[in-house]
Amino acid sequence: MMPDLSLAAGPYFGWDLLRVVEELFHYTFMQHAFEAGTIVAISAGVIGYFVVLRGLSFAAHALSHIGFAGATGGVLLAGTALVLPGLLVFTMSAGAVMGALGQRLRGRDVTIGLVMAWSLGLGLLFTYLYQGSANLAIGILFGQIFGITTRDIAVTFVAGSVTILLVVAVYRPLLFATLDEEVAEAKGVPVRGLSIAFMVILAVAVSEAVQVVGVLLIFALIVAPAAIAERFTTRPSRGLLLSAVLAVLFTWAGLTVAYYVPYPVGFFITTIAFASYILARAAAPTLTLPRARGRELREREEQLRHSP
Amino acid sequence: MAPSAATEPVIIADQLAAAYGTGLIWKDATFRIDAGEFVAVLGPNGSGKSTLLRLLLGLLPPAAGSLLVLGKRPHRGNPDIGYVPQRRNIDRDLPVRGRDFVHLGIDGNRWGVALGNATGDRRRVDEAIGSVEALSYADRQIGRLSGGEQQRLLLAQALAGRPKMLLLDEPLASLDLRNQIVIAELVADLARANRLTVLLIAHDINPLLPIVDRVLYVAHGGVAIGKPADVITTEQLSRLYDSPVEVLHDSHGHMFVVGLEAESAHHDA
Numbered sequence: 001m002m003p004d005l006s007l008a009a010g011p012y013f014g015w016d017l018l019r020v021v022e023e024l025f026h027y028t029f030m031q032h033a034f035e036a037g038t039i040v041a042i043s044a045g046v047i048g049y050f051v052v053l054r055g056l057s058f059a060a061h062a063l064s065h066i067g068f069a070g071a072t073g074g075v076l077l078a079g080t081a082l083v084l085p086g087l088l089v090f091t092m093s094a095g096a097v098m099g100a101l102g103q104r105l106r107g108r109d110v111t112i113g114l115v116m117a118w119s120l121g122l123g124l125l126f127t128y129l130y131q132g133s134a135n136l137a138i139g140i141l142f143g144q145i146f147g148i149t150t151r152d153i154a155v156t157f158v159a160g161s162v163t164i165l166l167v168v169a170v171y172r173p174l175l176f177a178t179l180d181e182e183v184a185e186a187k188g189v190p191v192r193g194l195s196i197a198f199m200v201i202l203a204v205a206v207s208e209a210v211q212v213v214g215v216l217l218i219f220a221l222i223v224a225p226a227a228i229a230e231r232f233t234t235r236p237s238r239g240l241l242l243s244a245v246l247a248v249l250f251t252w253a254g255l256t257v258a259y260y261v262p263y264p265v266g267f268f269i270t271t272i273a274f275a276s277y278i279l280a281r282a283a284a285p286t287l288t289l290p291r292a293r294g295r296e297l298r299e300r301e302e303q304l305r306h307s308p
Numbered sequence: 309m310a311p312s313a314a315t316e317p318v319i320i321a322d323q324l325a326a327a328y329g330t331g332l333i334w335k336d337a338t339f340r341i342d343a344g345e346f347v348a349v350l351g352p353n354g355s356g357k358s359t360l361l362r363l364l365l366g367l368l369p370p371a372a373g374s375l376l377v378l379g380k381r382p383h384r385g386n387p388d389i390g391y392v393p394q395r396r397n398i399d400r401d402l403p404v405r406g407r408d409f410v411h412l413g414i415d416g417n418r419w420g421v422a423l424g425n426a427t428g429d430r431r432r433v434d435e436a437i438g439s440v441e442a443l444s445y446a447d448r449q450i451g452r453l454s455g456g457e458q459q460r461l462l463l464a465q466a467l468a469g470r471p472k473m474l475l476l477d478e479p480l481a482s483l484d485l486r487n488q489i490v491i492a493e494l495v496a497d498l499a500r501a502n503r504l505t506v507l508l509i510a511h512d513i514n515p516l517l518p519i520v521d522r523v524l525y526v527a528h529g530g531v532a533i534g535k536p537a538d539v540i541t542t543e544q545l546s547r548l549y550d551s552p553v554e555v556l557h558d559s560h561g562h563m564f565v566v567g568l569e570a571e572s573a574h575h576d577a
Contacts, residue, residue, distance in 0.1 A: 182393040
């Protein structure tokens with residue numbers, strides 16, 4: 001049942017934005033959700049820029065499935081305290097293997113797809129053996145953002161800061177290796193080492209997202225903002241920032257809607273991300289039209305210059 | 309630079325051999341290349357032309373013999389070498405400007421993000437782009453530029469690092485004839501202006517004939533070097549390529565090589 005928003009006793013929503021913000025931050029669970037959501041969104045947006053640029057969307061998606069097997073495996077071994085360690089062990093080792101494969105990972109759809117499906121199956125087995133409720137699996141897959149503790153936030157903050165700082169630290173050589181691997185290698189950039197390091201950073205980003213949107217839906221926050229950003233700017237630094245800003249906006253919007261409408265927040269975040277991507281695809285060609293026309297003009301000009 | 313530098317050897321290869329694993333590619337290569345020379349590297353597909361560049365870049369260790377580049381053993385990340393590898397197609401939608409590619413030629417191997425001396429770097433980027441006359445389209449998405457425009461920007465990337473030597477792997481491939489001549493002349497002009505030594509791999513010798521000082525042949529498991537007039541003869545070329553090649557001379561004394569069209573048609577192999 002949809003709540004009746006017009007009820008006087010219900011949460012306020014209207015043009016008084018200050019009151020809306022007050023309302024949203026009234027409860028601790030909402031504050032925690034915004035804090036953790038923002039950190040996860042920033043790191044997903046930043047790392048997502050390189051995921052899309054390197055053509056690793058499918059590999060990133062596979063990592064999140066592998067994370068599911070890791071998290072449920074951890075729970076089976078020693079209870080819910082091992083969700084995050086289990087996740088990290090599985091995603092980081094899988095990430096390192098993928099990174100070592102490097103460029104050879106591209107076009108390996110069949111292998112990645114099979115590993116992905118097998119990981120889900122493994123996760124299913126672990127959940128069954130744990131004999132816990134299906135809620136555990138649902139929580140890992142889709143997140144429990146309204147049940148975040150202060151300790152969870154601290155862990156998310158540390159993991160998020162580490163991923164962001166690491167991306168900043170390797171920014172230029174990673175960009176070089178991504179755009180122009182051969183020249184980067186000749187210039188002394190450790191191409192293979194960066195490839196491994198990047199996948200491990202991605203693994204941490206996927207793992208830290210488990211509580212916010214879950215290991216499955218993090219994919220939306222990693223890929224959608226970056227894919228949109230890359231349609232609107234041709235400058236890497238701006239693309240990276242835009243991607244992070246969009247990821248944060250999607251998360252905030254999703255949390256806000258979910259506060260008023262009693263459907264899962266993961267649904268709203270992914271829906272907003274997907275809808276924005278569709279809009280961006282529709283809008284971007286019209287934005288780039290003037291440039292295309294300019295090119296035609298210039299080509300004609302060049303032809304004239306070179307004709308005898 | 310002192311005038312004497314013009315005759316100083318920048319590459320000294322002695323009994324050099326190249327191999328991938330146990331597969332020997334060529335051996336007994338002994339040659340010298342002097343500073344400021346423009347050398348065309350020719351040879352059939354798979355003969356090991358790119359392998360020679362990999363040796364010079366320090367990406368592949370010599371299998372035997374010795375190699376000195378600018379007085380030192382080859383090492384990865386040598387700032388004195390500008391390198392333009394053989395190109396695959398750049399994705400049309402790659403969300404990066406040509407200028408960003410050039411910029412990476414200066415700071416792509418530095419850690420972190422650009423801070424502080426960014427304006428100095430930007431000026432160097434502009435200089436490099438200006439020197440290849442690409443300023444009018446350097447701010448466009450690189451994947452949407454023509455092959456010739458991309459080649460200029462990639463050349464600018466190599467020049468932005470202010471190298472002493474340029475290693476160019478098939479920079480004329482997939483260009484139309486007019487652009488082949490334009491780019492070849494551009495490289496020659498830049499080399500002269502900056503006193504660069506150039507090794508340029510090519511399949512079609514014709515656009516390079518007016519420019520090159522010497523020709524380095526990689527064929528039949530060996531490497532040979534010589535003046536164009538000595539090496540570019542019907543007999544030599546036919547032997548090197550194992551196929552009938554004819555060298556024609558027109559009334560103006562210009563040379564023209566026929567018979568290598570099939571070779572250049574599948575240069576990507």
